[in-house]
Amino acid sequence: MNPLTLYQLVAIMLLALGLFGLIWRRTLIGMLICVELLLNGAGLSLVASGQLTKASAVLGQLGTLLIMGLAAAEATLVLAIVVIVVRRFQTSDSAAVSELKG
Amino acid sequence: MMEILAYAAFGLYVLIIATGGVIAVAARNLVRGLVGLIMTLFGVAGMYLLMAAPVMAFMQLLIYVGAVAVLIFIAIMLVRTGPDGDETRSRSAKEILYAFLGFAAPAIILGRVIIGNPVESVSSPTVVTVKELGKGLLGPYTLAFELISVVLLVAMAGAVLVAFERRLSK
Incomplete structure (x- = not known):
């Protein structure tokens, strides 16, 4: 396996962890933490593609x-x-925020 | 010799990222989850160093650990939770199944694609200097640079506006 594939696999691991957490987490802040994991995976993948292939390294780093x-x-x-939701519903549970005003 | 060292460092960073990620996803206490996220961020910064992108490693620490982690910590602080943690509600079997499907499907498909179609890669990456990055930002990618400034400004103004929502409506 070449280095690029290894880095991309790590990025996929971050993507998978983030997606799993996004569904698994109960609170809005927990979901935010998982989105950060996802975005980190995207950044790692981009920098790896820029640095380890003949593609423009500057483009990869600026994209990240x-x-x-x-x-x-x-x-x-x-x-x-989250501040608004907690003020209105007294909880940051994602299931509590399920009513629409209409 | 250098190659073995590089692989050892890579393995160490993978271990740090995986441990931090699992803590970030599974910890009951949100503060512990945040610490796990920070651990992952440090691991990814190490990977940037390994790829000879020190500027990105620095930016990762500056923006993510310095700014985003502090923001999330403030968010945790603003949300008052009960004494037995934030994630105490139990999950139904259907939800657990969806969670596992939701991460397994994309991971398996993308993993197969990447392993099946290896792209020719350079083993020793070139270092991009700050000068080149700056030239890129002020040259061909000026529009993206300006747009991200606008996005950040609008996000900040929007956050202030949203947080003062009640006072405005009165």
Whole structure:
């Protein structure tokens, strides 16, 4: 197995753990932690593809920087949403937030 | 000799990432889960170093461990939970089945594709200097750079707006 395949397999492991946790977790914050795992897998895969093949290494690293920026923005928004949900429902349980206003 | 060392370091990082990931997913206490996530982030940073991408390793520590982990910690702090942890509700058999299917299906399909179609890879990657990265950001990828700034600004403004929602409506 060449190095690129090994790195991609680690990225898939992160993807699998993240997806599993996303369904397994009960609280919104637990789900946020799992989304961060997923995004980390994506970043690892991108950098590996840029560094270990003939493709542009700069493009791979800048793409990962973009993912990190998106992860930070996403964490900020989820924090605000969790604050709202806890204020309204007194819990951050994802099953409690199941009613729509209409 | 160097190759064996590289593989040993790789194995160590895989171990760190796997342990941290399992803790992040399975820990009952959310703070422990967060510590597991941070462990994984350090492992991935080590992998970036191994791939000769020190700038990315630095950014990983700066952005993820420095900013995102602190944000998640504040979120945990803002949510008051009972004394027996955050994830105490039991799961039905159907949910457990879905969780396992949800991670096994993509992992098996993607894993088969990657192992079945190996791409030619370079064993010794070249180091990308900060200068080259900066030239990329100000040259061909200016639009992406500006857009991510806008996204971050909008996310921050939106977060403030959403969190003050009640006061606005009164």
